[in-house]
Amino acid sequence: MRFSTKTATVAAAFTAVLSLTALGSAASAATPAAKSTPVTCTAATTKVTVQQVDRPLNHLLLKAKNTGTKTCYAYGAPYLRFDEGQAATPWLDASKPQAVVTLKPGQSAYAAIATSSPEGSEGSQAHELEVHFSNRAMNGSVGDPAAAELPQGGVYVDSSAFVTYWQTSASDALVW
Template sequence: MRLTTRATATAAAIAATLSLTALGTASAAAPAAKPAPVTCTAATTKVTVEEVDRPLNHLLLKARNTGTKTCYAYGAPFLRFDQAQSATPWLGASKPQAVVTLEPGQTAYAAIGTSSPEGSEGYRAHALGVLFANRAMNGSVGDPAAAKLPRGGVYVDSSAFVTYWQTSAADALIW
């Protein structure tokens, strides 16, 4: 009888241990899946422009992710000063090695060269429309964001350019 009682007690202990292990595994919630990143747009970012002291004739464009999902800032922004017929050219040499990825609250930066001694056909711009590039970088996504230019406007000529999106202001302003 003693052997049977011991065997029964051992079997009960093993069953209890297995049950607790199974309960622990079943009750452990799987971590919530992180939402898939999206393309940055004017709807999910706040776009601002600020004057900089150096380099001369430059502005710093900032795009802060105000959304709840990570977003990709592909290529460079499409800029339209006032009612310009075409977008400001991208500075190819400024292309980073990877797409700029913005977690909520993070900011992407692009430098805008507004004019140079080699430029011509200049005018004072008072408005700036900013569009975000699609993944293929051959068009834009979403509606344009209106970025407020410095008071009195900005002189822009044919030499104007914009850099690709960068992860820091310093990286954007080296161009």
């Protein structure tokens, strides 16, 4: 009798340990899912601003600050639409960084916008700028566009305009 009581006690303790181990495994398996996974940056989770710069000439600096609570990825380059333009401003392929720009809450990504050059043609004064964020595949945009306020009086934009890929610093963006 003592043997079976002792066996039952050991079996109960063993079962309790296994249950706690299983619960611990389930909890640790749930922990990665419970942590916030990065999302694609969108106008809903970033604040977009445009700043005129002295150098290089005919350039603007676009800044996207992550105002959300999750880390976000700024894929590719922004799709820009000046005024009622029908085509997005081309991306400068040479500016492609080695990795996707990752923004923790409060961090910013930067892109340079070249608005015109002596080689450009068919220019006009632009007063509005829509900024669309690229999807992961970089073949379209995601979410609603952000409206970026252009400098007072607008900017002259011609056929030579381009935008760089997102960069981690303003100086890296303005190299182009």
